[in-house]
Amino acid sequence: MLRYQEGxxxxxxxxxxxxxxxxxxxxxxxxxxxxxxxxxxxxTWLRIHRVRHTYRAGAPLLPWVFAIxxxxxxxxxxxxxxxxxxxxxxxxxxxRAGNEGKTGSTVPDIYQLMAVLPESQREVVTLLKINGxxxxxxxxxxxxxxxxxxxxxxxxxxxLREKLRAEGYGQ
Amino acid sequence: xNSGERDTNKKDQLDEFFRNKPEWDRASFQAIESAIRSDLKxxxxxxxxxxxxxxxxxxxxxxxxxxxxxxxxxGWNALTPAARLSVFxxxxxxxxxxxxxxxxxxxxxxxxxxxxGFLFSIVSALILAICAAIFHIExxxxxxxxxxxCLGVGTSFAIPAAILFATIAGRGxxxxxxxxxxxxxxLAGLVGMTVLEIHCPILDLRHIAAWHFGIPLAGALTxxxxxxxxxxx
Numbered sequence: 001m002l003r004y005q006e007g008x009x010x011x012x013x014x015x016x017x018x019x020x021x022x023x024x025x026x027x028x029x030x031x032x033x034x035x036x037x038x039x040x041x042x043x044t045w046l047r048i049h050r051v052r053h054t055y056r057a058g059a060p061l062l063p064w065v066f067a068i069x070x071x072x073x074x075x076x077x078x079x080x081x082x083x084x085x086x087x088x089x090x091x092x093x094x095x096r097a098g099n100e101g102k103t104g105s106t107v108p109d110i111y112q113l114m115a116v117l118p119e120s121q122r123e124v125v126t127l128l129k130i131n132g133x134x135x136x137x138x139x140x141x142x143x144x145x146x147x148x149x150x151x152x153x154x155x156x157x158x159x160l161r162e163k164l165r166a167e168g169y170g171q
Numbered sequence: 172x173n174s175g176e177r178d179t180n181k182k183d184q185l186d187e188f189f190r191n192k193p194e195w196d197r198a199s200f201q202a203i204e205s206a207i208r209s210d211l212k213x214x215x216x217x218x219x220x221x222x223x224x225x226x227x228x229x230x231x232x233x234x235x236x237x238x239x240x241x242x243x244x245x246g247w248n249a250l251t252p253a254a255r256l257s258v259f260x261x262x263x264x265x266x267x268x269x270x271x272x273x274x275x276x277x278x279x280x281x282x283x284x285x286x287x288g289f290l291f292s293i294v295s296a297l298i299l300a301i302c303a304a305i306f307h308i309e310x311x312x313x314x315x316x317x318x319x320x321c322l323g324v325g326t327s328f329a330i331p332a333a334i335l336f337a338t339i340a341g342r343g344x345x346x347x348x349x350x351x352x353x354x355x356x357x358l359a360g361l362v363g364m365t366v367l368e369i370h371c372p373i374l375d376l377r378h379i380a381a382w383h384f385g386i387p388l389a390g391a392l393t394x395x396x397x398x399x400x401x402x403x404x
Contacts, residue, residue: 007213016204021195038199045203051344053214054278063280071279071346110189129189140280143347148286 001061005052016045022131023069029114029126030073044072062133063140070123070141116163121156124149217343220274220281227270230335231362238328238366245372254305261301262365265294269358273336276351277343287350291357291391298364298384306376314375318382321371325363325386333359333390348398356394360387 003011023044027037047068055064110130114122127133127141135153139146239247247255272290275281285293311317336355345351363386371383 005214005216007211009208009211012207012211013204016200016207020200020203024195042199042203042206045207049207049210051279054217054344056217056219056278059278059280064278065280067279067346139283143283143286143350145283145286 001055002057005055019065020045023065025130026066026069026126027073029110029130030119030122031111031115032073036076040069040073040076043076044069047072060137060140062131063137066127066131066133066137066141067143113160113163117156117159121152121159124152125156125160128153217278220271220278223274223277223339223343224267224270226339227273227336227358228266230339231266231270231332231358231365234328234332234335234362235365235369239369242324242366242370244369246367247369249372249374250305257301257305258368259365261297262361262368265297266358266361266365268294269354269361273340273351273354273358276345276347276354277340279344279346287354291353294357294361295384295388298387299380302376302379302384306374306379308377309373309375311373311375311378314378317373318378321367321373321378321382322385324370325360325367325383326389327363328366329359329363329386329390332362349395352394352398353391354394356390356392357387358390360390363387363390 001011001015004015020041023041024037027040028034032040048065051068055061114125117125123142124138124144127138128135133141135146135149138144138149142149144152250258268290272285272287275283333355336359340351340355364383367383367386368379371378373379
């Protein structure tokens with residue numbers, strides 16, 4: 001990241017390759033379509049590039065990156081909400097990608113199950129279980145206290161277990 | 172099955188669920204990389220949060236000093252030395268807390284110590300507690316008139332303070348306007364309140380609680396309302 005701030009080309013490419021999958025998964029788990037997730041990913045990288053001077057040496061990178069990604073997603077959602085008030089919604093919305101290629105899997109689709117969670121809980125669980133951040137890192141990325149992060153995660157797990165049980169998985 | 176086994180089964184169930192992660196579509200990779208590499212130049216890294224907190228405090232002190240110079244110090248003269256020490260220590264402490272919290276909002280991913288609401292509660296409780304301890308209810312026949320004058324004076328110093336803070340904060344990137352702008356508004360209002368404590372000779376508790384302390388509260392509320400109204404970029 002420091003070399004990226006200094007204009008290093010190879011380091012920039014490495015950073016994009018390394019972080020993009022995690023960012024993409026984050027957006028997909030927040031109920032974005034593939035197209036939306038790609039757009040959000042591009043917007044996030046443009047914003048990361050614009051504000052790269054704010055990353056401080058020695059600070060954890062993931063909270064910094066995901067704090068920016070969160071904001072991009074929130075801003076896009078609000079903008080879309082304003083625009084959609086004046087648009088006609090099609091009867092058939094774009095399909096969200098499921099776990100293609102995992103035929104025969106007994107595990108339910110990650111998006112469908114995460115959809116039952118409130119937005120803030122879904123975000124915490126995504127960062128925790130999909131992106132692998134620690135509680136402290138999530139606290140930094142979201143602006144919540146560590147206690148609040150733990151509480152949201154705990155409630156989300158309870159909801160997801162209940163949903164899995166209701167759908168007959170893992171009995 | 173005992174509860175330990177049940178808990179393990181629950182954990183395995185969820186972990187298996189999360190193992191099926193969505194796959195990244197690399198189609199956008201080329202576009203991202205070429206957009207960034209076309210504009211790749213070294214940048215000057217942001218200074219530490221402590222430095223920006225100090226800048227906020229210095230800016231606040233500059234405005235307060237200007238107020239002390241331009242306005243008469245009737246309020247300062249009306250207070251006992253012990254009262255001066257108590258009141259201005261609490262105002263300074265509150266300003267430091269708010270300045271640090273505002274500086275943290277300039278850097279994405281900063282450590283979270285307190286929520287904004289908790290910080291506002293602490294600052295408000297500190298100020299109201301010291302006001303209740305130092306000041307008393309006194310006769311004030313022109314409550315509304317004197318209050319509006321103080322409101323005008325305090326606000327006229329809070330506004331330039333807010334502009335200065337916004338200029339300093341512009342060096343970083345404020346992701347959460349809903350958190351940062353109320354913090355900046357309250358800090359600016361605190362500057363106005365400090366100027367009033369130096370200038371205003373009225374020691375009526377109701378006057379101070381409503382009109383002097385009303386300025387930081389109004390600043391926080393104004394910041395919040397503006398943040399909610401502002402469209403995302």
